[in-house]
Amino acid sequence: MAAASNDLDCFVNPSSVAVVGASKDESSVGHALLRNLLFGGAGPRERKAGFGGPVHAVNAKGGDVLGQAAFTSLAAIGEKVDLVVAAIPPRFIPGLVDEAAAVGARGMIVISAGFGEMGDEGRKLQDDMVARAKAHGIRLIGPNCLGVLRPATALNASFSAKAAPRGRIGLLSQSGALVTGLLSYAERERFGFSAAVSLGGKADVDDEEMLRFLADDPETRAIAIYLEAFPEPRKVYEVLREVAAKKPVVAIKGGATDAGAKAASSHTGSLAGSHAAYSAAFAQAGVLQARTSSELAGWARALSSQPIAHGNRIAIITNAGGPGVLAADACGREGLALAELSADTKSALDKVLPAVWSHNNPIDVIGDATPERFEHALRIVGAAPEVDGVVLLLTVQAMTDPLATARAVERVHAEPTWTKPLVASLVGLVGTDVGSYLDERGIPELNMPEQAVNAMAALVRRGRWVARKPVDAPAMAKLPAPDLDKARRAAKEAQAAGQKNLDLGRARAVLEAAGIRYNRGGTAADEGEAVKLAESIGYPVVVKAVSADVVHKSDVGAVVLDVVGEDGVRAACAKIRQRVAQHVPHARIEGFTVDEQVKGTEIIVGTFRDPGFGPLVMVGLGGIFVEVYKDVSWRLVPLDRLDALEMIGDLQAQPLLNGARKRPVLDRAELAEVILRISNLVDAVPEIVEIDLNPLVITKSGLVAIDARVIVG
């Protein structure tokens, strides 16, 4: 293995290791640590399965542990110790840092708990420990962590009961137990890891640094993350963007539902960050967010072993109808398309398959399929330009030779002409010799057909991400030019005037300065002016009372819609005067607002400041759609034009945006521009806490804001 080019190398490739707190007591962590370093795990005690370099036991009381004489201190070892793994009471740890420095250690893994998470006393100890480590140039992982597993060097510097099978997945988990759970799962399903790390209290080495290490680590092809909340989410997001540009990253966020969030917060003591913000961050950084732990594992397996798909057209090769149908259903659910086989492909298949083959995709090679038949079909489909990825299903029937079939599949897969992603399910055989035959050769083999398709979907999504190209800014003549300085001044003036929730006029001033187009309108002192204003705007218009005495205008009938013509304006004004007089007897009417009446599909664009991530921007269908169907999409600010277009594409209500029922069609470039302008505004004016452009109406001539809320603070 090439040495990793940074500080964390000592944690995965140390020249020697010492366990401080190594104990005879088999139920102790110190015992498990030494056992794992010596023998790799809880299995048979063979030194050759353990870490290849020197492993020392240190116990203040000396004695014999697992057949080794324990040294009473690090110094007593009498030679350089590269990595120290500590499982002793916290009060001894700061002193141990000095001792580690004295024997030349580069790194220390602090397994012990009782630091930052245990109040002032613990925090003091932690600060002391970190200060000493910094002074000596020693890097720390922990405290309160499971440790580090690195199969490439047979290093199990953790108290996990299991060794990590070797593979290409770099696992970073906020839960140490989930690491051990996934190791058990991997052992059963036969996949593996380049590294498995639980950082615990992150007193020194943090998520950001470990992610950067995995991104540069030649052993790691895909990164899998379990998190409940990042301590500094914005910083992690920035790092994830960099990392996901280099390697595929999949993540599962515990606490994604209300129930889970409650569980997470009672468990970690830290508040699980808002689900929407995390999902936005993942989408924007190119991190694939899994819903379940088995999905996380399936995605990571595929991404760590197979090339990405350059499209979503999938071919299913199967020796049985039912599993093929279930895989096709799964394609539908995952947004994958069944490749339409070309005439060339079909005629090539005709030559190698029995006449009764399905003549369609799924390609049913029939129950009595020989290994050769699978091999031929796979080779043809691999060469078909209309296919972006292949899912191969083998159901063991009476006449099936699964191992020979697996070998045939591997033959084709190993040919230099083979370029497509391939995922298999040997239905029900995962983890058996046959299933693992494929896994060991880099073809992920999942248990059931739907899981294979689900894993393929990750390769398609990753492919889509990698192929993303920036979008140029279109000419936006219909929108006013933004003037952020002016917007900032308007916001500050409002703030100076003591406003938190800006009144309509001020909100409008801020947003118009930011380049948002409003419906036309104005304020008239009396009926005559209202008519003139209405004539200049064009009908229909909306007429409202201007009165400091009337709070809820609609409730008292001080709003009239669909007003047409001079008579109409006069009648509306008269109606308003009459109704206000009736409901609020002494109210003074200062005049009327007259506004262009705009009808069409209503959009909402809003922003929000997350305590962890900073400003976020949202787009969604307006009105009742937001409330009932939660049809919205979020991203972090700043974002680029392509992000904004993808947000629009996230919405379910595509038919409405595309002009269903003769509605005006959305100009997506224009909405993306509005999203960017609102984002630029909150980015440039930190005084703005929240914005809601609601509704923003899709009209024939473009997007028009009708109402908005701007909150400063």
Add this chain to the structure above:
Amino acid sequence: MAAASNDLDCFVNPSSVAVVGASKDESSVGHALLRNLLFGGAGPRERKAGFGGPVHAVNAKGGDVLGQAAFTSLAAIGEKVDLVVAAIPPRFIPGLVDEAAAVGARGMIVISAGFGEMGDEGRKLQDDMVARAKAHGIRLIGPNCLGVLRPATALNASFSAKAAPRGRIGLLSQSGALVTGLLSYAERERFGFSAAVSLGGKADVDDEEMLRFLADDPETRAIAIYLEAFPEPRKVYEVLREVAAKKPVVAIKGGATDAGAKAASSHTGSLAGSHAAYSAAFAQAGVLQARTSSELAGWARALSSQPIAHGNRIAIITNAGGPGVLAADACGREGLALAELSADTKSALDKVLPAVWSHNNPIDVIGDATPERFEHALRIVGAAPEVDGVVLLLTVQAMTDPLATARAVERVHAEPTWTKPLVASLVGLVGTDVGSYLDERGIPELNMPEQAVNAMAALVRRGRWVARKPVDAPAMAKLPAPDLDKARRAAKEAQAAGQKNLDLGRARAVLEAAGIRYNRGGTAADEGEAVKLAESIGYPVVVKAVSADVVHKSDVGAVVLDVVGEDGVRAACAKIRQRVAQHVPHARIEGFTVDEQVKGTEIIVGTFRDPGFGPLVMVGLGGIFVEVYKDVSWRLVPLDRLDALEMIGDLQAQPLLNGARKRPVLDRAELAEVILRISNLVDAVPEIVEIDLNPLVITKSGLVAIDARVIVG
């Protein structure tokens, strides 16, 4: 095993079996059949693992097969043969039926293909075969099928490579390959079946009969079905209703997505029925519809081994935070609630758990949990009245003793006071000795935490179904009394008049006769009558032109909304005259319709006749909601009041129905009554092909139909 009380007993508990077509050729079906009967499967050749009764080989050429001398015919056996399994060319099958009768056979499994699915020739053979079997009183399974597996009698009368592990799941699969796939899966995950059957061409024994058999079968506790399409869906639905009243039934429908349906139709030659109709049938029959094969298996495992849950309040016991959080998230997704632990439960737990336990649900018994700690916690939670079901998670950490923990869990589970459903995940250990220790004792152990929760959700849903109680009809004074005879006459008159899509007046006549309330309105010959009509209705009203010459009234401005007052009505009529004259110069205006203008949340209620299931009824949110969010729910006609209420409950848009944004609140009893009336109408008047009440508006005074389409044919 108690003998099953019907005809199909010979297929699961025969006194003797003969394989006709038993062959030396190891790659032949006939060879696999004999091997499976003699030795149970493709594993070691031990007669004691095979069927307990006599097993005969028959081959026209005689010879020696698998160490047995083959008889040249059934007659040559010289004794009674109870069950004949046939794998010979189809042309010999009808004759074989006679031979089977001569040796006293009660049943025959026809594995051979080449009958009804192969055109006229095959269909003739099949008719001949069935006619002879009927004449002799012999029952047939097949043709073109995998066969039957019955672990209780060690009967593997199939060509599956695997024996079925014994359990309590009765599996009926339209795909033989999926049976073999699920058997492999079961072997890996260690669960089992009471029977596994693939009926193939269903020339005699059909889905209905096999389902009734499984419903009465004392070996079977839960039924799992894979289907693509039922040949007679309505009949199967009726049987599923009966069966699901006795035992839990889970089903997966292949071809549920467009992609899958295409695959299914190319595979079976039969058109996969409409997804909505199947989903409606399952919901209404109490069948739980799974999305994936592993979900199907997980649900069947839980339902075949555990009691139902009497509520959705789940307790999670875990020795690790992360897996507990993921399980809690899964509860949120599955509609399960995390039980709120009572003060009593917490204080009982305080006594047996270390001080740092989570003090909340998930109940984190901490990483160093001993078997005793799990045992105590489980016993306390099992007795807690606020808990309806328990999910137990064990992550193997350094100090964990998984087998001893499994034993402790089993101890509590076996206590007579234990009554709640219990599902476990020993994260990553499924299929190992420890995992299967629980499975063998009736506690399903699933691989990852989310899968355990998913299985628990099936027990909750089944519990909800079992607890269903009929709902009484409320007084419905605000709706007109239905007169179905009158409605029938109106529909027939329209049909006689040559109408297919009824005009508004006729549609209204039919629906009003069926007891649907319309907005008030009528037709006026001129302006004067229009005013009188409007005054009698109350304002605002909608005025429209009546003119045979104007097809699209809205397009030419012949519809005026929001009309108020006498002047308003006159102005509206004048405007209509002027606009029509302008757009359709020679159009004759025969008068005006004047209708109560009704505003509010729009509902749609509709019916449709599915070719397989017959009439279905739908309810959904009206207008754009139907098109964009597909927020609708379907049931088969007839349905009961509770079904109708559940349909309303299926909709996502509950906040709208509950009066969000000051909208009128839906009277659910009234909407259920409308759904029933529409259903009764299409049930009583077969001439009606399709109805759309759209929109049906929720007003303060109840539901008012504004427009409707009635199609007869």
